[in-house]
Amino acid sequence: MQTCVIFDVFGTLIQIHEKRNPHLQLLRYGRRQGVSPRTEHLHMFMTRELDWEEAAHALGIRSGYVKLHSLNRLLEEELASMTLYDDAQKAIAMLQEAGVKIGLCSNLASGYGPAVRELLPGLDAYGFSYEIGAMKPNPIIYQSVCRDLGVQPGQQLWGDRVVMIGDSIKCDRDGARVAGIAGFHLNRIGQGDFFDLIEFAECVLNG
Structure with missing residues (x-):
């Protein structure tokens, strides 16, 4: 069975300390x-x-x-001013060491893409809205990431398992679920499905 994990980017893996908008x-x-x-x-x-x-x-x-x-x-x-959250690199490493494919799925303006890739190199799929032409929660963006990962969301016949996590209920939990992905909400103060990415990674590996 192939397991793939899709992460949201900002608010999940990366934080911006000096927001200039x-x-x-x-x-x-x-x-x-x-x-x-x-x-x-x-x-x-x-x-x-x-x-x-x-x-x-x-x-x-x-x-x-x-x-x-x-x-x-x-x-x-x-x-x-962009940095990884403290748990981001460890959670990704845990999953990669277990053979889990990793993808990103983010609503992103084009100026941010190269910096995100630099902070998070060597992943299996990078699904950025400005490259795909669709924003979460449009199913097209999730489907594009899954295609790059080599899996089809919602198709349980082959035994593939696709899981997503992010800080948006609408985009990363509910939108993912509509696209056939097991979506979960990350809330670092404990009001979501998971409060940190280590807990999430452990759950994926033990599930």
Whole structure:
């Protein structure tokens, strides 16, 4: 039986200590020009690979070099402040040593992808919304990660076991379950299915 584990990224494996919210800053800048922030703007950031100039143009926001440079600096400050949670590397190592395939599934703007891969190298699948073109809880993103892992969610016939964990009930527990994956909610103050990733990894290995 092949066992695969899918992790959410931010709030689960990686934390940002210095949040600068550069994409929100771009939307606030656009509001001063009469561009009202909408849900589809967030969707665009998360499902397309755009640099700052392309993003501003797509939103109809006029921005010069100085503004774009400042947004990029904010992003770089966030990226520089990213670290793994204390339990992340140990939990991944425990699972990999037991032969468990590991994948990531994250709603992510394109500027964050390379930094995430650098902090979490050598995994079996990287499912980022800006590369796939779909956001959690859309089943397409879970299916894409499972395809890269070589398993089919919801198909119990072959004995494959796919488990996911993350800090969002909607995306990482319920959305995963709709896609045929055993989804679990991580809450580090003890109000979810698991309170840390070591406990989760142990449960996967003992299950």
